[in-house]
Amino acid sequence: MIVIALVVSWNGWRDTLDCVQSILGAQRLPEHVLICDNGSMDGSVQALEAWFSEKGFAYTSFPSPEALLAGEPLRTRIGIVEIGENLGYAGANNLGMRYALERCNADYVWILNNDVVVGSQALRRMLELAQGDDAIGIVGAKLLRYDAPETIQAMGGGFIIPVICHDTQLGHGRASTSFDDTPIRLDHLIGACLLVRSTAIRRVGFIDESYFLYREETDWCIRMRRHGWKLYCCAAADVWHKQSRSSGFRSQLHDYYAVRNMLRLVRKFYPTYLPTAFAYFATRALVPKLLRLEFARIEAVLQALRDFALGIGGRASAHTDEVLFDQYLGRGENLVEGGRDAGGGKAGGEPRRSGRETRPR
16 A cells, blocks of 8 residues: 655745654654645755755655656655745645656555644554545544644544534644544544545545635535545544644734635535625624724735635735745744744654653654
């Protein structure tokens, strides 16, 4: 069985190293780990190559997507492809999936944000769940907060409430012991950690790149379910998520894409709910900012509503790499929940506490 792990990186190479080290320290290794660098501006590729060389890890570098897709399948455990521009979450993962399916004939693709650290048994347990039911298209993991490792971010994902334009995060904020190891069937899974069956990808297609940021994996999950595939959280698979400084939470960028793309999702899949969803979500997105006099964020929401009404998708023309870098990484350094350029934790050995895995330190 061939499993290809995909790690999309955009700046923040230290977090990418944390992630890759945790993958390589697992009980069940993927056959290959492909790092897809999304046009980083901080010398990430050079830093990763230097670290792998220093530590004696064999790796293969591909200078472009064309070189990746035209080349031979990986013979080293680790590969790095320089995409050369920021294609977003969907575009970079789609490139990696094309390679995994077309060049490696993978049975599963393991999609990981570079700001996660995986438990040593995560992949093995996720594979066991997927292998037990051929109708399972995607398996998610128990996502735990990196800065509060006994606290749940989400049990894989949650449920979709289209009438109010909302997707829930099951178990958010609860203790990690609140759930047993019983698998949970869900409406959507969070894109930080997804084990995807290659047969499902071939039948459903790749991730929609027109979102650029946020909700693209939710779109994919809905399409998977509408093609008859099941989505499950493997509650026994622990993954710690820095959740993430580079997402620019509470920034104007976050406001714009979160509002525009959730409304696009409702219009695409639940059009009868669009009037109520639009009214609810617009109110929810605007009123708190009005009360706090956050005028720049109000303008971002209004621009999102305008662009949604005009049918504008993809990356907004004003959001250059410099703007993304400033609002994702620069602004994110002050966020409580950690992030992709945090550097930090030693990946590898995993001490145990209370009979469960604990976050690598």
